[in-house]
Amino acid sequence: MNRGPLVSVEWLAEHAKDPNVQIVDVRWYLVGKSGADEYAKGHLPGAVFVDLGRDLAGDPARGPGRHPLPDAAAFAATLARLGVREDTLVVAYDDSGGSQAARMWWLLRYFGHPGGRVLDGGIGAWVAAGHPLVQDVPTVEPAPPLGLRPGGAGVVDKAAVARLRGADPRDAVVLDARARERYEGRSEPVDARPGHVPGALSAPFAENLTAPGGTFLPDEALAARYRALGALDAKTVVCYCGSGVTACHDLLALALLGREDALLYEGSWSDWSRDASLPAETHSP
Structure with missing residues (x-):
């Protein structure tokens, strides 16, 4: 059974060879492993590897943050390489509960393509159901x-987030999708400063999962x-993470609940933390 943009292993096993379905492997790791290497070891039949940094983000030198949004021409070139047409369903998966796959779904929506889907449970659910992996x-x-x-989905910058700080929760809620230890400043493996945007609430993407x-x-x-976070009732909801990737997981969860108007802070903490004039x-x- 499918839920909006989520597709089940059962559905994908039945439809994987449909000509209007393209499966993409978007596994990515902050440190320690390479998504391309993991893809080479074994992936879903028919899946094409998509590199998060190259294909689902723009040049970090121009910002904002470590994974700025790609421009329309660059993303169109990626989709063309993947064989994506107007009626293609693009089913993205990873091995982390959809934390990277949701970025693919969100970008398709942002650029006006309605075919973005996420494999619920990812490669782990596929293998657990007894389906094979291949290396070809x-x-x-x-x-x-x-x-x-x-413009198919909303984006805000740090100036907009700064204006929302201290707003009445009925008017605006800002959610931080990172792990709690990063939100609380107990760990910061990559960005300029530890901590979070003042007033933001902790909403780790991993807690969307069973x-x-x-x-x-x-x-x-x-x-x-x-x-409980106030995100179903506030007039404005903004999600961020380290660089605008796993925040898309919270945006996907909210979309499942009908909150398709929630906004992405594009640069996220990697943008906010490098600006010394902003508090943490x-x-x-």
Whole structure:
């Protein structure tokens, strides 16, 4: 059974060879491993590897943050290479509960393509269901580049987030999708400063899942989680993370609950933390 942009292993096993379905492997690691190497060791049949830094982000030198959004022409070229047409369903998966796959889903939505999907449970659920992995790289016929336009999903910058600080929770809620130890400033492996945007609430993407790397919680449990954070009632909801990637997981969870208007802080903590003029908190509100 599918839930909005989430597709089940059962559905994908049945539809993997459909000509309008393209499976993409977006495994990525902050340190220690290479997504390309993991893909080479074994991936879903028919899956093409997508590099998060090269294909799902722009040049970090121009910012904001470590994974700025790609421009429309660059993303259109990526989709063309993947054979994606207007009616293609792009099913993304990873091995971390959708934390990178959600970025692919969100970018497709941002650029006006309705076909973004995420494999619920990712490669782990595929293997657990008894389906094989392969090492062969499929040959994909390129498609004509699509005429993409940004704006299908909302984006904000650090100035907008700064204006929302201290707002009445009924008006605005800012959610931090990173692990709690990074939110609280107890660990910061990559960015300029530890801590979080003052006033932001901790909403680790991993808590959207039934288990680490697992499937999404049922809608009732997700609704209870985000209602407790005020995210179902606030007029404005903004999600951020380290660089704008795993925040898309919270945006996906909110979309499942009907909050498709939630916004991404593009540069996220990697953008905020490098600006010494902006404050940081290292405790929970």
